Amino acid sequence: MLFAASCYPVRVPVAALPAALSQPCGARSRLSPLRHAGGLSAVPARHLLQQRPRPARRRAAAGVAAAPVQAVLGSASLLVAGAALGGILLGLLIAKAASDFFKSKEFSQSKALSENAILRAKVDELQQMVMRYEPLAYKSMRLRFTKGVNKAVILSLVDELLARKEVNIWWLPDNIERMLYFNVISLMLSVLDEIVEGMSMNFAGHNVKLSLTYLDLDSDGHPRTGDSSSSQAGGSGSPRALPAT
Structure with missing residues (x-):
């Protein structure tokens, strides 16, 4: 019952x-x-x-059973973090050692000093040789450029461009278009001349000033007879005046 x-x-x-x-x-x-x-x-x-434990006893038993698992997980996480940190530090040390090794192989201070001394000796020898023929070449370097191109040369260039239809503004008359291109080309050459004039560069430890060689061309684009000799001699002739445009 x-x-x-x-x-x-x-x-x-x-x-x-x-x-x-x-x-x-x-x-x-x-x-x-x-x-x-x-x-x-x-x-x-x-x-x-078959008597079942109460909830408090069940929770206590679960806590006792989970304590070793939590301890193992904590130890494993600390071990993984330590291994990762050690790997990062080891990688940085290896990278620094490799960088120092390759730098020592690529660059040598004594070799660079000897090469610079040889280069400076060659530059001094070249300067002595150039000064023998052109005394002003030591302090200035003359560039052969378009400064001094006369009006006839620019107009012939514009006419050739118009004849080939390389440039064409269809809604402008030909004479206005021709004058427009002429003024644009002249302005560009003038600006470029002003930029180059007075520039300087550091060449093997020496400050070399740049200047332009004045070329007075004829209508065919060839240097005039009076300026050809000075150009062949290294550009030592004095600048000639530009023709009025």
């Missing part, structure tokens, strides 16, 4: 019913009525083995 003597169903003899009913539900353990009723002999063994 089954009777709910406490919160859990247990089998209680009929003779022990008054004592079981006198106990409040949950006031004592589930076996307390049976102890008052005459012991545990009336409770089957399978009920004792």
Whole structure:
């Protein structure tokens, strides 16, 4: 016969019913009525083995079981972080050592000093040789350029461009277009001359000033007879005046 003597169903003899009913539900353990009723002999063994723990006991058991797992995970995470940090530091040390090694192989201070000394000796020898033929070449370098090209040469260039249809503004008359191109080319050459004039460059430790060689060309684009000799001699002739445009 089954009777709910406490919160859990247990089998209680009929003779022990008054004592079981006198106990409040949950006031004592589930076996307390049976102890008052005459012991545990009336409770089957399978009920004792199948008794489930309470929630507090279940949580405590889970915490005890999870503690070793958490300790192992913490140790593993610390080990992984230490290994990663050690790998980064080792990689940086290897990269620095390789960089220093390649720098020492590529650049040698003594070799660079000897090469610079040889180059400076060659430059000095070249300057001495040039000064023998052109005394002004030591402080200035003359560039043969378009400064001094006369009006006829620019107009012939513009006419050739117009004849080949390389440039064409169809809504402008030919004479206006011809004058426009002439002024544009003259302005570009003048600006370029002003940029180059007065420039200087550092050549082997010497500050060399740049200047332009004045070329006075004829209508065919050839240097005039009076200036050809000075140009062949290294451009030492004095600049000639530009023709009026």
